[in-house]
Every structure is written in C-alpha cells, then in structure tokens.
Amino acid sequence: MNIRTDLALENLEIAGEILPEGVKKESHKKENLTITKVEVTSDSGANILGKPIGTYITIEMDSLKGFSDNFEGETEVVAEQINQLLPKEGLVLVIGLGNEDITPDAIGPQVVSGLLATRHLVNGFAQEYGLGSLRPVAAVAPGVLGQTGMETAEIVHSLCRQIKPAAVVAVDALASRSVERLGTTVQIADTGISPGSGVQNQRAELSRQSLGIPVIAVGVPTVVDMTTIAYDLLGEGYQSEKVSDRGRTMMVTPREIDKIIKQAAKTVAAGLNRALQPELSMEEIVGLTA
Amino acid sequence: MNIRTDLALENLEIAGEILPEGVKKESHKKENLTITKVEVTSDSGANILGKPIGTYITIEMDSLKGFSDNFEGETEVVAEQINQLLPKEGLVLVIGLGNEDITPDAIGPQVVSGLLATRHLVNGFAQEYGLGSLRPVAAVAPGVLGQTGMETAEIVHSLCRQIKPAAVVAVDALASRSVERLGTTVQIADTGISPGSGVQNQRAELSRQSLGIPVIAVGVPTVVDMTTIAYDLLGEGYQSEKVSDRGRTMMVTPREIDKIIKQAAKTVAAGLNRALQPELSMEEIVGLTA
C-alpha cells in the first residue's frame, strides 16, 4: 500500500531493515534529542525512498507537544542543524507556507510572525543601535493558492528576482506516518519543496533547480491520513479494501493541535532567529521582534 | 471492545440490528436532513445503550462540513427540534462548555458568542424598540476547570441559584464513533451532561436531577479516538491488542476543523436564537447580536 509521509526517516523505516544502496544514515543524541541525518546519494536511493537526492536531518524532541522544559537547548539544536545546510552569508528569504486559518497548516505563517526581519535594518539601524553585524533577512507568509490565486512558487520566484537572496528557507506543515511524531519532530532538508509534498495536495516545486539558489525546507508533521493511522495501529491486521473512501483521503490531527502548533512555531522561529543572527542575544531578538 | 461515542444513535447501531427493549426509534427526512428520535424509556434500555433514560434527537446534515447551501432550512430544523424539548416560556440560561483555545472543543464558546442575550433587555429596551415580547436569555462560556479552577457544574449551579432560569441549554463538543459524522450531526437531548461525556474526560453532572430544572444538551461531534477510527475503518480486521497505548487515548479531528467548527457554531447559534426568539426576524437577531 501507499503510505503517506513527508519524512525521509519514515520512508527509510518503511523500506525495511537493510539500508538501501545510495542511502546513508547516522544518528546521535544531544540535549536528549535524537538527531538523524539521512543522505540520499544516488538515483537508486532516491527511487527506493521516493525522495530527491539530498540531505534530510530529523530532530526528534518532546517539546513540541505543547510545553517544553528545555526550550533553550532545543532552540540551539534546531539552529545548529539549520546552519549545517544554510549558506554562511548573504540575504535569506524565509517563506511561511500554508494557510494561517487552518490550524494544522498554520505553522509556516506562525513561524514567520515570530521571525526577525532585518533586511530593512542592516544599514542604518544596526550600527546606530550597536547591534553588531545583522544578517539581512526577509520573511513573508503569502497564503495559499485558494486565497491568493497565485501559486506560492510564482510568488517566491518573483520575490527572488526582486531581492536576489542567497538562499530561501521554506517552512511548512508535513504529513507523518506515525501519530507519535505529530508535533514532536522537525525535518530540515536541502531539497526544497517538491510537488505533492506538504499538507496541500498540489504545490509547484521550490528547489535549487527551479530557483538557482539553495532552498532549505524546514517542516513539522502535523497531520496523518486515516489509512495510515489504521496501518500504523494494526500492521498486518490492516486490509485496505475495507477502508472507506472518505477514510482514504481524510487527514486528521490531534485534538490539542492549537497548542502543538503554537509551541512548534515558537521553537522553530527561535531556532531560525538564532541560526540567522548568531551575534544577537535571545533578549535582543525578542525585543526587536516584539 | 469499548467504542467511544457520545451519540445515542451510534450506541444503538453498536447494540445491533434488533431494537432493544426499552428503546424507541423513529426517523423522518426534512430539508434533506435526517432527523432521528431515540427514546430510552427504561433502565434496561439505559443499560444496553449506556445512556440515561430520556430523549435523544439527532439531526444529520452536510452544512456543518464548512459551507452550507441551505443555511436557513437547517437553522429552522435545529430550532424546531430544540423547541420539542425546551419549556415554552421563562428565562433560559445557555452555557457554552469547552475551551475556546482548543479548536475542536470551542463549539460551545463560539455558539455563545453568536447568541442573543436578552435578559437585560426584556423590560425597558424591548418595548422601546417595538421588538414584541423578547424571551429572557442569559448566556455564558465560563471556560474549563484548568482555566478557572472551578467545575463548570459549580459555576452553573451558582448562576442558577442567582438568576433562577426555567431551563438550562448546555452546548458542547462530542466524540463520535464515525469520522463521517464529525461536524455533520447535531444531537439534542433532554438528559443534560453526564460525567465523562463530552470531549473533556471528567465533567460533573449537569442534569434535571442536579439542577431541578430541564437541562437540554446540544452537541456536535468534533473528535474521534484513534482506536475507534481503526475499528470503524476495519471492522473485524481490527485486533485491539495491536493498538499502541497512545493510540488508545489519542483523540483526533479533521484537518479542516477550524472551518467545521465555525460553520457548526453558526448553524447551532442561529437555531437557538430562532428557537428562543420566535418573534424576531433573522435580521433583527443579527442586528441585536452584532
């Protein structure tokens, strides 16, 4: 059966015990978080995983469930891992994908609203207030096709032509195979957003190929499709012909999704701010963002 | 296995083909809605259904899914059915149960915010503006135990002692067995709210026994527990020992829950306003509520 997931880590689990050819995997623990790097290095690996060639970093934590007792530590780990894939300098354009009016899809917009945009401050302001060297950042959550009549990709392409960023960071809600991972995992990949991924069914590609610059995708799983839940709960007990049509297509999310999204957005936004503005303290970032 | 549902109609389905002794059931269609009245008339019926003796009216519609093409018609049916159980006159206290910050639990608070409170208008204002005879209505959404430190039942008891209503209407989010029914069904019962029902796990009783006046419960299913989803999807394929512990307890809701709740609250609030203020036009109600 076709299992719906946007996490390379889960695709690898589904592929089975033995690591496929053209795929590397390594894990380590830090701050009680499990950090796993999956590298897809060949077309055969890409075919087996159903994921483009590239690097997929997964951070598994608990804090996203609604409250964290280690916010600083998790923020540092997210920042560190984003820095692994992000160019060291130049303007960064952060795009919050998704619809802010659909709670499980609102993580992109909520991250952008917690982000420190600095592109307009880098010259005058920063010196004036002795903020050291600010990295220029632009950020926007343009909304989804149904709201704007424009593909997010069209909007991003036109903004890139206008402001010429060195890299794009695209923040999005993802689908997971496992309910255990909803709101507890962050995936950071250098492959951008490929069509059909994310919670929206169709989405034009945002990638190095299409934009000509690095596109870092930062995603948090917030939904599961019901067929997957049944499979995940029942393993071989599962008989797909029994699944109702609505069940096949219906995406579900935990009852506590509002808190999950709020906490996840806070963690990802803080991690991005730390990664983008290493010379600012948390306090300075909060002060400038507020 | 134990199937989690707050709908008498679903308890009856689970009980099997033959109608149990002490339970009556009749259905009819109106405005393309299916209206089913289940009456539990004896203790044996109550035991089989796991529901107190009383009347449970279920309205099955589509409109709650996020947009209605028959809003007026559905509103009339909801009003009609509420009037079946509501005393014809006297002050009505409407309580919005649930936590407005948890989307699938917010239907009670959202209905209250669309409700026309008139207790303070009935004397001076109504005559002055020639609004005919307003029925006195009070409404409050006090929040949940974790927010207030008080059981909703304590708050309702104290308000009833203070304002002495003729009846209480308690609006709440429910759990359903079937994903097909999430946001597409309204249950109206004269049995009030019994402990453990509703989305909150524990809730003190709100009933004629405890308050000494009729307590009408108006509920819309917004969540399903995952074990139930698996059962609902797979029937006999289901093997409960395979279900993970988190799966057993986790409640899920559709990805589109924000729109579902908004539309359901609009329909239920309009139905309640129509039932409570038969002499006002929709326009007058909207004008006074705005």
Add this chain to the structure above:
Amino acid sequence: MNIRTDLALENLEIAGEILPEGVKKESHKKENLTITKVEVTSDSGANILGKPIGTYITIEMDSLKGFSDNFEGETEVVAEQINQLLPKEGLVLVIGLGNEDITPDAIGPQVVSGLLATRHLVNGFAQEYGLGSLRPVAAVAPGVLGQTGMETAEIVHSLCRQIKPAAVVAVDALASRSVERLGTTVQIADTGISPGSGVQNQRAELSRQSLGIPVIAVGVPTVVDMTTIAYDLLGEGYQSEKVSDRGRTMMVTPREIDKIIKQAAKTVAAGLNRALQPELSMEEIVGLTA
C-alpha cells in the same frame, strides 16, 4: 497649522469656501449615502489640495460604524464607484496594505481575506461549475516593512512583473481630520498610494507612474492625530504651541475600532467582489470565498 488627512474631501474643506482653480467637485445622494467626486485637473489644484492630479470619490455612510441596516445597498454603491475607475477587463491584483496585528491598520488584510481570488479558477473550474465568465483576480496581504523586511512597493512591483495584471487595487487604512468620519467613509481614487500617506508614516509610491498600469486606491479612515482632534474640536480656540510633543505625533482611534474595522472590511470586500464578478450572485461569491 498642518492638518493630517488622507481624504481629498477634507483637504478641500480646509482650502476654504471657494473651489480652487483646477479642482472640480460634485455630489449626489443614493441609498442615503452621499457620493462626492473631487477631480484635481491641474498642478495648481494639486498644490492647493496637496494631492496628485486625479479623481477622488468619497462615499459617506453610516454602516461602517459597526452595524449596517442597508448592507446590500452600500455594497452596490461601493461596487458602482469602484467600476467608475477600474478597467473593464483583465486580471486585477488586489493588495491589502497594513499590519493585521494592529487593529486600526488591519482593514487591508481583512478585505483581502474576504475577497474571492479567481485567477487559478478562470479556466478549468469556472466552466465546470457553469459560473459564467469569471474575471481573473489575485489578492495578497503581504504585511508591512517591519514584518517582511521588504517595502510593500517592492513586493507589488515584483508580483506585477510575474502575473502582469491589467490593474492594481490597493486597500489601506487612512487618517482623517474628523472623528465623525472614522469608519464611516470610503475614498476611492485613481492616483494610487503616494509616499507618507496611509497610517504608516513612510511608504514607497504605488501608482500608474511607478507600475505602468492603473492603481486604484480604496481607503477607509480609521485614525486621527491628536493635534487634529484638538483643532477639530476647538477651531480658533486652538493654540498649537500648547500641544505636547507626544500629542503632536500620537494617532488615536475609537474604542470600538474592532467592530468598525470588521464591518468596514465586510462592506469593502463585498463591494470589490461585486465590482470584479458582476456575473456572480452574492450567494455564489460567499460560497466560493468560504
């Protein structure tokens, strides 16, 4: 003294009794609304009014105060007047200016969220659902410089290069001289947005000159500066040297601004939808927007 207003009508009042050379003015009533067209036809007129050459239509109504008893009528008038200035066909890009988190500045974003975007529907969808000929519309509320690090004008320029609209409609909150006009007036102009207008102090120009296509500005006054209040209240009693520095700069808004903005956004969005989709009924528009 310098009186802060974005309404051509108020600039004209300040200029005095006699109509300046290079300025035309005519008024008529419809649906109990006063519709005034001010045309600035020469540089001398432009200098006296402090407004660029062009047409400024003002609709004075009551509905925006928080509740309307003539919503349909006002919507029609707004649609009619927008059609006076809008090209008859071709793609329209609607921009919601302002910060959705600052209530008096949120009218642009709120109008956009009530707008029917159709650019992605015009081909397949419209025929399929027999919706007659939809006019292509794109809409976005990108946020303000402090949130995005990009001038709204930069964003609009880049989107125009990408999607090549026939016209831009820019919706914005305005400053008024008179508290009587807050939330009760709509100004529609063919001059676009000029620097320093709107509630934001600095804003790059959005105009036919800068974009090469018609730019229709639709604005609702939502703030007054305190010096202006004092002047407006006291006429010659006013002595500017007495005004505190904070008073000079502080912008204020009515206590009921949330309701005012909500109602004004509803009226303007409905008027724009009517003007842009003359072949759709209100019901079809609501259904497609929901």
Add this chain to the structure above:
Amino acid sequence: MNIRTDLALENLEIAGEILPEGVKKESHKKENLTITKVEVTSDSGANILGKPIGTYITIEMDSLKGFSDNFEGETEVVAEQINQLLPKEGLVLVIGLGNEDITPDAIGPQVVSGLLATRHLVNGFAQEYGLGSLRPVAAVAPGVLGQTGMETAEIVHSLCRQIKPAAVVAVDALASRSVERLGTTVQIADTGISPGSGVQNQRAELSRQSLGIPVIAVGVPTVVDMTTIAYDLLGEGYQSEKVSDRGRTMMVTPREIDKIIKQAAKTVAAGLNRALQPELSMEEIVGLTA
C-alpha cells in the same frame, strides 16, 4: 468642567497644588518605576477626590507601551504592591472584567488567560509534583452585560456564595485624563469597582460593602475621552461649548492599542501570579499555565 478619569492620582492633580484635608500622598522610586500611594481617609477627602475612602497605589512604568526591557523588575513591583492590599492567605477569586472582543477593554480577560488557576490542584496535584504549598486561586472572565445578559456583579456575587473566597481581585481597563498614561500605569486599590467607573458606562458595585470580603481592583488606563484630550492638550485654550456632541462622548485609544494591551496584560498577569504563588518560580508558573 467634568474631567473623566479613573485614576486617584489624576483626581488629586486636578484638585490642585495643596493636598486636600483627608487625603495622604507619598511617592518613591524603585526599578525606575514611580510608586505613589494615595490614601483617602475621610468623607471630605472622598468628596474632593470623587473617590471612595481607601488606598490607591499607582505604579508608573514604561514597559506597558509595547515592550519592556525590565519585565522581571516591573513584575516584582506589581506583585509587591498587590501584596500590600491582599489578605495573606485563603482562596482568591480573580475576575477579568470587560469585553475580550473590544481591544481596549480586553485587559481583564487577557490577564485571566495568563493567570494560574490552582483551586483544583491544591490537594492532590501540588503534593504529587512537590510544588510546595500552592495558594488556591480561581479565575474567570465572564464577559459583559451585553454578551451575557447578567451584570458582572451578579455573576461575582453568585460565585462568591459558591466557592467562598477570602478576597476578590477585579482586573479592569480604565479611563485616564492624560494620553501620556495610557498603557503606562497600573492602579491597585482596595476600594473595589464602583458604579460608572471602568470603560463600561454602567457597572454595579463590587466592593467589601457589597461582597463582605476585600475587593482589590487592578486597573490599567487604556482610553481617554476626547473632551479630556482637548483639555489636556490646550489647558485654558479649551472652550467646552465648542466641543461636538460626539466629541463629548467618544472614547479614543492609541493606534498601537493591541500591543499595549498584550504587554500590559502580560505584566499584570505575571505580577498577580508572583503575588499569589510566592513559592513557585516563574518557570513553574509558565509551565503550569501553558
């Protein structure tokens, strides 16, 4: 003329240079905040000030303007001053007055949503988690008369009969004479809420006389009436007969009111939490409130 203010400090300024008989005043600075205690000790003092006999503590700070660089310090000062008037032990009922849908009136509801309710935790939970001795706190924001059909005073009276608190804390938005003080001042009084005070025009009394227990009022000025603005700006230049009728009654608030309310609510909620739970750390309070 009649100057509208709910701040005893401003009434005293208006009364003139010399301290009236029956009124004491002392000020000191701490954490760069000015703390002023006004005591009204006799009926003659009460008449001159137009305030009931009692103690009025005013804290003047900057943080409420939208961002604080001394949040901890201000929180401590607010906690300290509330403790001056609050009984040392027993259940406290915190009431958030005002309408959460009207931004300048939402401070009461926003403070309650940031408050740690513990009445339901004091026995089982606290021991279990070794939280030391929690003080029992209940909190509710019932909404205003127009929403509920019940006077806030009726609701508070009935809750007091039910849960028998040792004291009530009532948090409310206030009117100020001076725009300089909007969102920059907290007034803490032991006189409760008297009719006609607060932003709502009419409000039944909440006081030791009416409830039989101490009632601490915590208020933040968020609105000014326009006549007062004119007077405040113009002093003797003011001629009241020139003020328009709408001007007389219209209450205004700063354009940035959303941020002002958010920051003020955060400061007051943290101060109340500190005052009520001296044995919990900020982190424990946040963790339990989240």
